[in-house]
Amino acid sequence: MIELELTSLVDHLCDHTFNFYWHEKELEPDSVIPSQKGTEYTYRQLVDELKRGEDIHIKGSVGSRFAYSLGVDLAHFGGTGKTENAGRIFVEGNIGPEAGMAMSAGTLYLTGDIEEPLGNIIEVESDEEGYRKFISITELLCGSRSAAPLKNSFDAGSRKLVLNDGILRGTLASRCNCDAEILVExxxxxxxxxxxxxxxxxxxxxxxxxxxxxxxxxxxxxxxxxxxxxxxxxxxxxxxxxxxxxxxxxxxxxxxxxxxxxxxxxxxxxxxxxxxxxxxxxxxxxxxxxxxxxxxxxxxxxxxxxxxxxxxxxxxxxxxxxxx
Missing domain, CATH: 2.160.20.60 (Glutamate synthase, alpha subunit, C-terminal domain)
Known part of the structure; x- marks a missing residue:
């Protein structure tokens, strides 16, 4: 388990795509995450910990593009392009926009709010006191875990999800590999x-x-x-x-x-x-x-x-x- 405290917002945390280009600048996954208090973890260490199925605890709010492609064995890096194991992330604070884009597995827990647009995630009933819980919509539709979404309707038998909570989401149903149905109102x-x-x-x-x-x-x-x-x-x-x-x-x-x-x-x-x-x-x-x-x-x-x-x-x- 990794624990760290942040003194200011940091983007790209737990981002499995971290060494893609962003505004024509290559991001370095082995660089130390800024604004840490008392620790010196790198971006890669957080991703590797999640790939092992371990937990990460973050004290403080985080920035944008959080948990990008969490739970994906990315083909861009020589992987299968399919869903893989992923751990849980606990955030004592808020999360910035575009969190969980293309996310396929893993769990996000937070005490605060997530800024829109969201990624391929949905809030479900929490099993951790004091935390809100978000999982991948693809995992909800096609995975083995049962979960009850909040503010939306899901029929597990027919794999039909109706999204009527008014939340703007991206990469919806990313990598969906089952005969599910999603209706977005x-x-x-x-x-x-x-x-x-x-x-x-x-x-x-x-x-x-x-x-x-x-x-x-x-x-x-x-x-x-x-x-x-x-x-x-x-x-x-x-x-x-x-x-x-x-x-x-x-x-x-x-x-x-x-x-x-x-x-x-x-x-x-x-x-x-x-x-x-x-x-x-x-x-x-x-x-x-x-x-x-x-x-x-x-x-x-x-x-x-x-x-x-x-x-x-x-x-x-x-x-x-x-x-x-």
Whole structure:
């Protein structure tokens, strides 16, 4: 168990993605965490402790991007990309925005509040007196642990979760690999359905950047407008929305994008002809009538994907740069 006390807010704590780039600066996981009182732990030590399934106790509030990708054996670092063991984190204080982004396992306990947007986490009934408890939404849907969410509805038998608490969340259902259903009665933040393999997400409002990014199966349905780079690097599944703020389908390898309005596709995505099976897909996902379903636009991967490379930004956005 690791215990530390902080005298000021620190970002990136317990961040499994810590040596990605952030604002064009590489972050060093072996550097000592600043603002510690009486200890000299590094960022990597906290992550390694969590990977061993151990507890971490933090006295004081923490900053943004807390517990990023907690419980994921990241492929970026040579891992499987799947969920792995993760310990518990106790925070005596508040937690900043974007906590639990792409989180798949582990538990967050805190005495204070979490600033929106949240990541792929949900508050459930606590088993630790004096602490609020948050777990991964993916683990709630697909894991073996039973938990009762607060302010939301979850049917464990059908694996159906209704999110109506008005909280803005990102990377919703990240890496979901079971036939679960999520209904969001409002808007969502960036990365909805990230690396999702199975299940269906229906968003009654709008969504942010990278909706359906790296989608690898399942369905993501947004009844409103999606942000830029929807469907980036899709491999399989269906992404459906009403309209988009910018390009969609960047680096797309497979799957299908349906949009009620015409949008500018990013290579290699290109507009395709709607067929009978496409109409059936749209009707199944939206409940639209036969004629209305045929009015949707269809986009799939074309032949130009090798001409572009991706540049990952640490805030979740993706920039496509053409190879000269």
């Amino acid at each position: 409002g808007d969502v933040y960036n990365g909805t359905g990230l690396l999702m393999e199975k299940g269906t997400i229906t968003v009654k409002g709008d969504s942010g950047l990278n909706t359906g990014a790296h989608l690898n199966g399942g369905n993501v349905v947004v009844e409103g407008i999606v942000g830029e780079f929807a469907g980036a690097y899709m491999k399989a599944g269906f992404l459906l929305f009403n309209d988009a703020k910018g390009y969609a389908g960047a680096g797309m390898l497979g799957g299908t994008i349906y949009c009620r309005k015409k949008i500018p596709p990013a290579p290699p995505a290109e507009k395709k002809r709607m067929g009978g099976s496409d109409s059936s897909n749209v009707r199944r996902l939206t409940g639209a009538g036969r004629v209305e379903a045929m009015l949707y636009n269809k986009y799939e991967a074309g032949e130009e994907k090798a001409q572009y490379i991706k540049v990952k930004m640490r805030d979740g956005s993706i920039v496509m740069r053409k190879v000269d």
